Amino acid sequence: MAGQMVINKRVKYRPSVKEAGIPGVLLMTEDKFTFTPNDPRSLARLEVDFRSIKGHMVSKDGSKDALLNLKYDIEGKSRGYIFEFDNFPDRNACRDFVGKILGKIQAMGSSGQNAQTVSAKSAAPVRGEQLSTKEMERRMKLLREDSELQKLHKQLVMSNVLTEAEFWSTRKDLLEADAQRTSKQRSGFKSAMLADVRPLTDGRSNKVTFSLTPEIIHQIFSEKPAVHQAFLSSVPSRMTEKDFWTKYCRAEYLRKTRNRMAAEAEAAEDEELAVFLKHDDILANEIRRKVRRVDPSLDMAADLGDDYMHLPDHGILRDGNKETSDLENEIPVRTFAHDINRHAAVVLEGRALDVELGDTRTVAEELARSKQAELATETSDENIDRERLERVYRMTEIDDLHDPQKLPFAPLCIKDPREYFDSQQANALKALRDTGSGTKPINLSAEEAYNFVMDQISEVLSSGLSDPVVQPETALKVLNGLSQQLSSTKYHFGKNPQESIFDGLPRKDKDELLHHWSSIQELLRHFWSSYPITTAYLYNKVLRLKDAMTDIYHKLQKLKDSAQSDFRHQISLLVQPMLQALDAAFAHYDMEQLKNSNKSRNTPNGFVQQA
Amino acid sequence: MASKLYTDDVSLVVVLLDVNPFFWGGALKKTTTTTNSPSVLSFSNFLNHVLPFLNSILLLNQLNQVVVIACGANTCGYIYDSSETKTSEAGVGGSGRMPDLCERVLGSLEEFVVNDQRTGWGADPTAANAASGMLSGSLSLALCYIQRVLRGGLLHPQPRILCVQGSPDGPEQYVAVMNSIFSAQRSMVPIDSCVIGVQHSAFLQQASYITGGVYLKPQQLDGLFQYLSMVFATDLHSRNFIQLPKPVGVDFRASCFCHKKTIDMGYVCSVCLSIFCKQHKKCSTCGSEFNQPHLVPISTSEQK
Numbered sequence: 001m002a003g004q005m006v007i008n009k010r011v012k013y014r015p016s017v018k019e020a021g022i023p024g025v026l027l028m029t030e031d032k033f034t035f036t037p038n039d040p041r042s043l044a045r046l047e048v049d050f051r052s053i054k055g056h057m058v059s060k061d062g063s064k065d066a067l068l069n070l071k072y073d074i075e076g077k078s079r080g081y082i083f084e085f086d087n088f089p090d091r092n093a094c095r096d097f098v099g100k101i102l103g104k105i106q107a108m109g110s111s112g113q114n115a116q117t118v119s120a121k122s123a124a125p126v127r128g129e130q131l132s133t134k135e136m137e138r139r140m141k142l143l144r145e146d147s148e149l150q151k152l153h154k155q156l157v158m159s160n161v162l163t164e165a166e167f168w169s170t171r172k173d174l175l176e177a178d179a180q181r182t183s184k185q186r187s188g189f190k191s192a193m194l195a196d197v198r199p200l201t202d203g204r205s206n207k208v209t210f211s212l213t214p215e216i217i218h219q220i221f222s223e224k225p226a227v228h229q230a231f232l233s234s235v236p237s238r239m240t241e242k243d244f245w246t247k248y249c250r251a252e253y254l255r256k257t258r259n260r261m262a263a264e265a266e267a268a269e270d271e272e273l274a275v276f277l278k279h280d281d282i283l284a285n286e287i288r289r290k291v292r293r294v295d296p297s298l299d300m301a302a303d304l305g306d307d308y309m310h311l312p313d314h315g316i317l318r319d320g321n322k323e324t325s326d327l328e329n330e331i332p333v334r335t336f337a338h339d340i341n342r343h344a345a346v347v348l349e350g351r352a353l354d355v356e357l358g359d360t361r362t363v364a365e366e367l368a369r370s371k372q373a374e375l376a377t378e379t380s381d382e383n384i385d386r387e388r389l390e391r392v393y394r395m396t397e398i399d400d401l402h403d404p405q406k407l408p409f410a411p412l413c414i415k416d417p418r419e420y421f422d423s424q425q426a427n428a429l430k431a432l433r434d435t436g437s438g439t440k441p442i443n444l445s446a447e448e449a450y451n452f453v454m455d456q457i458s459e460v461l462s463s464g465l466s467d468p469v470v471q472p473e474t475a476l477k478v479l480n481g482l483s484q485q486l487s488s489t490k491y492h493f494g495k496n497p498q499e500s501i502f503d504g505l506p507r508k509d510k511d512e513l514l515h516h517w518s519s520i521q522e523l524l525r526h527f528w529s530s531y532p533i534t535t536a537y538l539y540n541k542v543l544r545l546k547d548a549m550t551d552i553y554h555k556l557q558k559l560k561d562s563a564q565s566d567f568r569h570q571i572s573l574l575v576q577p578m579l580q581a582l583d584a585a586f587a588h589y590d591m592e593q594l595k596n597s598n599k600s601r602n603t604p605n606g607f608v609q610q611a
Numbered sequence: 612m613a614s615k616l617y618t619d620d621v622s623l624v625v626v627l628l629d630v631n632p633f634f635w636g637g638a639l640k641k642t643t644t645t646t647n648s649p650s651v652l653s654f655s656n657f658l659n660h661v662l663p664f665l666n667s668i669l670l671l672n673q674l675n676q677v678v679v680i681a682c683g684a685n686t687c688g689y690i691y692d693s694s695e696t697k698t699s700e701a702g703v704g705g706s707g708r709m710p711d712l713c714e715r716v717l718g719s720l721e722e723f724v725v726n727d728q729r730t731g732w733g734a735d736p737t738a739a740n741a742a743s744g745m746l747s748g749s750l751s752l753a754l755c756y757i758q759r760v761l762r763g764g765l766l767h768p769q770p771r772i773l774c775v776q777g778s779p780d781g782p783e784q785y786v787a788v789m790n791s792i793f794s795a796q797r798s799m800v801p802i803d804s805c806v807i808g809v810q811h812s813a814f815l816q817q818a819s820y821i822t823g824g825v826y827l828k829p830q831q832l833d834g835l836f837q838y839l840s841m842v843f844a845t846d847l848h849s850r851n852f853i854q855l856p857k858p859v860g861v862d863f864r865a866s867c868f869c870h871k872k873t874i875d876m877g878y879v880c881s882v883c884l885s886i887f888c889k890q891h892k893k894c895s896t897c898g899s900e901f902n903q904p905h906l907v908p909i910s911t912s913e914q915k
Contacts, residue, residue, distance in 0.1 A: 412882060412897055449636035450728040454721065456635070456654035461717050469663045469836045478834035482841060486854050
């Protein structure tokens, strides 16, 4: 850092947003800022430590006032010191400065002194965290948005279990995702129709005004390839851009007013103008190409009359007139339906241009380029024809006239059903002897067994049934045992998918469990990723992590023991996996420790190393 | 069959009794060594608990029907059908010392045991041979009987199967037992199981779980009648209103087809779904060859 950085600006201090500012001077150093009012009698003198500042906000560049709001908390309520700057550059300089300082304070944690001793202890090179303000802001934003994360951050980083960098290194994806989210969304075409290049008549003179914006021009180029073509070929070689658009607007006007005679006359006179009025060949080609790709089984000719356009009293009203299609004219009439279809097609294709809309010429060229690329990727006509034929063949195929389709398959043949259903006695016996020998006596001959059973049957036959069937005490015992078994919670646990054990817990325990769980996860992730320990830095980190985990372990034990009797079982169930995960980590730590101590003991007198 | 009588409180209970002499013989040996512990039951005591239970099912509803299938070491067979006695000689005969039902059951049980012994005469005389009873066979008999009753006859009772089993599972019967279980599931016949052996029975756990029956392993075997009457006596309709024991955990492990071992993890033939404990080049059941995976798509396309 290049010495003490200081910022000194002329500002107005506003005690609240509405009030007028008190003019004065704002002086910012690395640890505090002071405001000295110009009027020495004023009481609005400020001297504030940056540590008490929780964040800062600014008004947007170009808004009415250049404001900087330094937020602080008083009794849990958020307040702010609001400064009004003379201009935006001054404000921005201050903003960046404050951002840097707040970032540094954040990085150091609440106790900067401690952090230094810890980093001094760890032998790894302490990289001063040279973070851009942007990065810092992103982190702050994430912390602000996610209270879970904030809690975790507070617990682990503030208590020096993890350093700031360690904490964030596992969350790079979060930071990146946040960065990506801010990237600009591309806008497509408006879905509003271009009918809006309406002539504006002022009513007094005969002048008609068209207004074209770059947006509209782009749209015209996309929707009317002929105009696009004409523009590319004639501007600026033959006429200026202004002349071109004048001509275009004139043609549009003629079309609008339906002055057919006039239009024809003009077209005959001026061939450039005729381009705009004539049928658009490029468009027609494109349409033809598209029609070829329509499902061949669809009979479009049959649907031709379905629009009722030819019948009297049918049709579309546009600009107060009814459109009728008559095709005999030399200059074809563009119908509303044409317009709508074309517009819809263009909107759906989307805007593929990356250039800024502004210079008409570049827009036109860029559009031409993208069109060409599009054409190149499309399959040639020949291919399409073949494909079409194949499709027609497939669609008109009559199944009944074909052989049944034979799919290649291998029939299932079970060679010997006995192998499937019967037992392989020898193997089974072996298995049985292996598993069952412990539970029953083997040295029992069939003879003996059958005789025994027969004896028992005849015994029952001769002596009759016992009376009572069950001893009352036994019956009571069974009854109690069964009902207890049925009513115990163990049987209802997890049987109902709608109710979760977790939701039944008291809120406090629930929160505590969740918090412990997330911090354990974080600690364990760092713990396991530190192995194998290669540097002293990692060694220290593991030590720190282990201590923190032991801490949580004790807390969990306490939580388990202090739980109310109703919930003790549930809580212990939930805590168990956490304890197990921690135990595994401790066991690993101890084992590594043991291995290390063995190694170090071996080293001095191990002659292998000396040789 | 329009005149068939559909009722929800008439039950057809098929009881599968474990009459495996090796199981009961083993129990005898234990009773002689340990003095009358409540966890071991002699066959006579067992009959003393089961016969009154059968009788009580018949008492619950006049139309109830009980069928008993004995399940021996080598054979299994019907030993009692309450519908036959009713028609032929209702209440006639008998010494009067015990209910008619018991005498009949005991009589045919004796016959069955003699027959069972004769069937297995030439076979391996050691106990390990038939340590597991004929569970699959008796389940099939029960299902066949139920089908016969449901398809013919005037009554349409609610059928269920109750297995009172002590013998350990025979892994070699795995496929047959599972097939029976699935057909019971299909015909919506619940299989209740009461395990009186030392170990839990994975077969019966699965059977009850899949068919929606009750699985119970009583702790106090000298109170067996109490268990039976509390848990298994109620008809299916009433079960909707009663809290019955639910399985805490079911052992879903399968037996492999090659060695009939119970396995946790194995290989499954993609064609016939046979289960193996080791990887084979060829399925021993259906003969499908398990090719190297990358060769398969090439060869099929070339054949075409």
